[in-house]
Amino acid sequence: MAARRWLARCVAAALAAAVRCNAGEPALGAQSQDALRSAGPQASQVLDLWLLTLGICTAVFAAILVAFVWALWRAPRASAGTPADTTGLTQVEHRPRRVVIVALGASTVLLFVLLVASVSTDRSLAQLVLRDAVHIEVTAHQWWWSARYDNEEAAKTFTVANELHIPVGRPVIMTLRSDDVIHSLWVPNLAGKKDLIPGRTATLTLRADRPGVYRGQCAEFCGAQHAWMAFLVHAEPAAQYEAWVARQREPAATPVAERALRGRQVFLQSTCVMCHAIGGSGAGGQRGPDLTHLAGRTTLAAGALANDAAHLAAWITDPSAFKPGTNMPGHVLPPDDLQALVAYLGTLE
Amino acid sequence: MNTTSEVDLTARNQVPPSEADRQALEATWRDPAGLVGWFSAINHKTIGVRFIVTAFGFFVAGGLLAAVMRLQLARPQNTLVGPDLYNQLFTMHGTTMMFLFAVPVMQAMATYLVPLMVGARSIAFPRMNAFAYWLYLFGGLMLYIAFALNIGPDAGWFTYVPLAGPDFSPGKRVDFWAQLITFTEFSGLLEAVIVITTVFKLRAVGMTLNRIPLFVWAMLVTAFMVMFAMPAVMLTSTALILDRLVGTHFFNPAEGGDALLWQHLFWFFGHPEVYFIFLPGLGFMSAIIPTFVRRPIFGYSAMVLALIATAFLSFGLWVHHMFATNLPELGKGFFTAMSLMIAIPSAVQIFCWIATLWTGRIHLKTPLLFVLAFFFILVLGGMTGLMLAMVPLDLQVHDTYFVVAHLHYVLIGGAVFPLLGAIYYWYPKITGRLMNETMGRWNFWLFFIGFNTAFFPMHLLGMKGMPRRVYTYPAGMGWDTMNLVATVGAVTIAVSMLLFVINVWRSLRHGQVAGDNPWGAGTLEWATSSPPPAANFDALPVVHGREPLWEAAPEPTQVRGMATGQREVLVTTVVDARPDHRSVFPDSSIWPFISAVATTVLFVGSIFTPWAVVWASVPVAIALTVWFWPRRGETEREMLLEKSP
Numbered sequence: 001m002a003a004r005r006w007l008a009r010c011v012a013a014a015l016a017a018a019v020r021c022n023a024g025e026p027a028l029g030a031q032s033q034d035a036l037r038s039a040g041p042q043a044s045q046v047l048d049l050w051l052l053t054l055g056i057c058t059a060v061f062a063a064i065l066v067a068f069v070w071a072l073w074r075a076p077r078a079s080a081g082t083p084a085d086t087t088g089l090t091q092v093e094h095r096p097r098r099v100v101i102v103a104l105g106a107s108t109v110l111l112f113v114l115l116v117a118s119v120s121t122d123r124s125l126a127q128l129v130l131r132d133a134v135h136i137e138v139t140a141h142q143w144w145w146s147a148r149y150d151n152e153e154a155a156k157t158f159t160v161a162n163e164l165h166i167p168v169g170r171p172v173i174m175t176l177r178s179d180d181v182i183h184s185l186w187v188p189n190l191a192g193k194k195d196l197i198p199g200r201t202a203t204l205t206l207r208a209d210r211p212g213v214y215r216g217q218c219a220e221f222c223g224a225q226h227a228w229m230a231f232l233v234h235a236e237p238a239a240q241y242e243a244w245v246a247r248q249r250e251p252a253a254t255p256v257a258e259r260a261l262r263g264r265q266v267f268l269q270s271t272c273v274m275c276h277a278i279g280g281s282g283a284g285g286q287r288g289p290d291l292t293h294l295a296g297r298t299t300l301a302a303g304a305l306a307n308d309a310a311h312l313a314a315w316i317t318d319p320s321a322f323k324p325g326t327n328m329p330g331h332v333l334p335p336d337d338l339q340a341l342v343a344y345l346g347t348l349e
Numbered sequence: 350m351n352t353t354s355e356v357d358l359t360a361r362n363q364v365p366p367s368e369a370d371r372q373a374l375e376a377t378w379r380d381p382a383g384l385v386g387w388f389s390a391i392n393h394k395t396i397g398v399r400f401i402v403t404a405f406g407f408f409v410a411g412g413l414l415a416a417v418m419r420l421q422l423a424r425p426q427n428t429l430v431g432p433d434l435y436n437q438l439f440t441m442h443g444t445t446m447m448f449l450f451a452v453p454v455m456q457a458m459a460t461y462l463v464p465l466m467v468g469a470r471s472i473a474f475p476r477m478n479a480f481a482y483w484l485y486l487f488g489g490l491m492l493y494i495a496f497a498l499n500i501g502p503d504a505g506w507f508t509y510v511p512l513a514g515p516d517f518s519p520g521k522r523v524d525f526w527a528q529l530i531t532f533t534e535f536s537g538l539l540e541a542v543i544v545i546t547t548v549f550k551l552r553a554v555g556m557t558l559n560r561i562p563l564f565v566w567a568m569l570v571t572a573f574m575v576m577f578a579m580p581a582v583m584l585t586s587t588a589l590i591l592d593r594l595v596g597t598h599f600f601n602p603a604e605g606g607d608a609l610l611w612q613h614l615f616w617f618f619g620h621p622e623v624y625f626i627f628l629p630g631l632g633f634m635s636a637i638i639p640t641f642v643r644r645p646i647f648g649y650s651a652m653v654l655a656l657i658a659t660a661f662l663s664f665g666l667w668v669h670h671m672f673a674t675n676l677p678e679l680g681k682g683f684f685t686a687m688s689l690m691i692a693i694p695s696a697v698q699i700f701c702w703i704a705t706l707w708t709g710r711i712h713l714k715t716p717l718l719f720v721l722a723f724f725f726i727l728v729l730g731g732m733t734g735l736m737l738a739m740v741p742l743d744l745q746v747h748d749t750y751f752v753v754a755h756l757h758y759v760l761i762g763g764a765v766f767p768l769l770g771a772i773y774y775w776y777p778k779i780t781g782r783l784m785n786e787t788m789g790r791w792n793f794w795l796f797f798i799g800f801n802t803a804f805f806p807m808h809l810l811g812m813k814g815m816p817r818r819v820y821t822y823p824a825g826m827g828w829d830t831m832n833l834v835a836t837v838g839a840v841t842i843a844v845s846m847l848l849f850v851i852n853v854w855r856s857l858r859h860g861q862v863a864g865d866n867p868w869g870a871g872t873l874e875w876a877t878s879s880p881p882p883a884a885n886f887d888a889l890p891v892v893h894g895r896e897p898l899w900e901a902a903p904e905p906t907q908v909r910g911m912a913t914g915q916r917e918v919l920v921t922t923v924v925d926a927r928p929d930h931r932s933v934f935p936d937s938s939i940w941p942f943i944s945a946v947a948t949t950v951l952f953v954g955s956i957f958t959p960w961a962v963v964w965a966s967v968p969v970a971i972a973l974t975v976w977f978w979p980r981r982g983e984t985e986r987e988m989l990l991e992k993s994p
Contacts, residue, residue: 035746035812043745053742067703077713079869080712080867082710084645084896085643085710089894093708100701107692111692114735122741182509182608192744217816219749219816226820227432227822303823
């Protein structure tokens with residue numbers, strides 16, 4: 001185990017140096033979607049395994065290349081007319097045979113090391129302590145995510161879309177379902193991926209040990225907008241997380257400003273309510289993302305757009321311009337109504 | 350009996366049959382002239398060349414699709430192509446490369462080379478061979494016509510349900526994909542039967558099992574794999590068509606079907622498929638290395654056993670494509686172990702080749718350059734394959750650009766580089782002229798550098814979180830530079846392929862005349878003229894060793910007494926290749942072509958109505974009946990031959 005750690009550390013240092021010189025790196029703390037920057041025990045155990053494997057494989061690769069290049073280097077040159085040396089057909093070539101057998105033995109041993117490392121990592125991934133876990137039921141849709149935070153008291157259960165918040169240091173159990181086709185949930189900084197398959201239920205367990213915003217993305221091709229089926233995981237200190245949970249449990253407040261009130265009316269009188277829910281407003285559509293606390297999110301349309309008034313207005317008017325093939329139809333509203341609607345949605349903190 | 354090899358070889362090559370015999374043979378085995386004759390051709394060399402050219406045509410088409418994808422991904426949030434076209438592009442690219450290029454091109458090479466390498470007059474079932482070629486061509490054309498009409502498949506080359514099912518892929522797009530599978534698998538299965546029969550029954554007298562050239566062994570093993578793997582995908586694609594066309598519920602969980610069933614059946618075929626692209630590549634390696642290292646391969650028996658072991662193991666690792674689907678732990682352990690274990694037979698072959706290089710004398714020509722690239726590219730791809738075999742690692746990199754990098758390192762390094770080497774190697778045999786050596790080196794280095802530039806960064810892209818099959822990606826994820834570099838690499842590959850095409854084209858006219866055996870190789874195909882006569886050999890060779898042209902051989906060196914006025918072949922025993930009996934092969938016929946047209950009408954028609962299966966089977970039945978109807982004259986001639994050989 002000590003040797004493995006030591007090897008892992010050596011390779012880590014080399015790799016980190018290689019990674020750092022890569023341009024266009026997002027600053028830490030910004031959204032990160034990177035299996036090489038683990039933020040929790042699941043991802044970091046995989047990273048250890050990766051470094052070990054990388055070390056062994058690089059060594060073997062180098063050895064093969066050296067043998068190969070050396071063979072080319074030392075062999076005398078010939079031409080098409082050089083008579084072929086056919087002694088190998090009649091005599092056993094003892095020396096090369098010994099070398100091949102030894103190389104084969106060594107390869108087998110190394111493969112066995114990899115097998116043991118893989119199985120033991122898999123075991124320890126399965127042994128994440130789940131005491132005091134947060135339960136989230138994630139459902140994938142073409143092309144967005146909904147997440148229900150369960151609680152024993154039905155009234156304390158709430159639903160969010162495309163952005164999850166989790167407490168740092170507490171395990172999270174995600175129950176995974178799909179509403180339509182196969183999707184795959186993947187937050188590389190936190191854990192490996194798991195498919196969401198219609199007709200089946202899967203479970204993903206993870207824990208974030210470092211606060212931050214981690215981006216995830218659907219990893220199984222799921223149709224036209226597979227590319228824009230992202231989501232964010234905000235890993236926060238306990239107090240901040242609890243405050244967020246408390247806010248999510250509240251229904252949306254009826255706005256006071258006149259314009260926003262008008263926007264609320266536009267929302268409730270248009271086809272928006274067929275698909276979207278806003279807690280406390282009476283709108284209870286289930287086909288699209290829940291909008292109760294829309295303004296608290298950083299992105300729109302599963303990571304496709306920044307969440308600001310201009311993007312929101314453009315998205316409502318013509319979603320296909322940003323996500324061709326999306327299931328949300330465009331709504332051409334009179335400019336006043338549109339501005340009012342955006343103002344109302346902006347109040348849904 | 351002569352004692353020195355020099356004298357022996359000359360002696361053998363100087364016992365030609367009479368000129369009259371030669372002309373009679375040529376007249377008997379030649380394909381007929383004229384337009385009807387062109388469609389009636391069944392000679393394995395004619396079909397082989399058409400097959401190879403068609404497969405390379407699809408390779409170029411698939412490559413151009415990839416180039417468009419790379420241009421789209423060169424920048425974040427690029428708008429060159431939208432998601433609808435992009436999804437068709439990557440589906441078409443994968444489908445083309447796997448079903449219309451990689452598998453068929455290997456069978457095409459076998460169609461041309463195997464009879465020559467085993468010293469036979471013809472491939473087994475020559476009409477079926479022509480039929481298989483036409484089916485393959487028509488299937489490919491159907492797919493590309495659909496794509497040109499903007500109804501190309503768009504659910505990925507793996508076509509996972511329920512995305513590909515009737516609810517989420519309405520229209521005909523996926524049906525074209527499913528029917529393409531029917532076409533190519535049908536053709537592939539026929540080719541497998543043909544190759545196995547040729548290798549088992551038509552080998553030259555004396556070519557015992559342990560004297561079969563390694564390329565032929567590789568194709569034999571591949572053909573067996575095809576026979577066992579392809580039925581799984583034919584079954585599952587038929588179930589998909591039924592779900593889509595007549596409302597069955599094989600894959601519909603709401604009605605008791607199962608979405609995962611598709612993945613099991615698909616990958617039960619899909620993983621062996623990788624190996625039946627890879628094994629012929631290994632065969633090319635084992636054919637080319639000895640010639641340019643001037644010695645027989647080291648460890649022949651180990652190489653053969655490694656090929657067979659690979660074939661067996663490859664059926665036990667399909668689930669490593671499905672690690673993310675919530676499998677039982679024990680199952681995962683088994684498939685990890687199997688996936689790691691398959692590295693052992695590959696290692697055997699790699700070590701044996703290095704031993705061959707180590708103990709040989711090197712004649713460094715373009716074909717050797719291409720196969721040597723294997724040692725860098727494939728070995729690297731094999732290493733990343735080990736990573737993918739390990740469940741925890743796979744769950745991070747599965748369905749990311751890491752896998753894109755891995756599969757291209759394996760398939761291009763393991764199959765395409767050796768294949769291009771094989772084209773440079775056997776081109777003089779096929780055309781009688783050598784390809785240009787300088788252009789060949791440019792071709793090689795541009796391809797090698799372009800390939801690594803395009804695909805190496807993808808390993809890191811995958812680790813840094815970029816999923817595959819996305820038509821675009823946001824800026825600021827740290828992916829921009831590497832994507833741009835990959836695109837530059839892709840363009841370099843395109844340039845190298847252009848050079849390759851120019852070299853093939855120019856050398857047809859301007860290449861240096863090759864002669865029978867320009868590389869001084871040791872296997873039988875080099876014993877005949879370049880290009881070979883219609884009957885392959887003026888006199889059927891008798892084989893006394895593994896490298897017949899390199900070894901001193903006792904008499905007899907050829908078979909006498911075969912008919913020249915009839916397509917007569919000598920059938921030999923499976924293990925020892927002793928003469929068994931003579932058999933008369935069929936004449937050229939247009940009916941395989943007509944049967945293929947009728948079958949195509951049935952397959953394409955059934956995309957639109959299930960009744961096509963009923964009504965279109967009538968012309969198929971008629972065409973097949975005429976194809977197999979015995980001709981009175983032919984039968985009489987054969988009877989005559991039986992009485993007086």
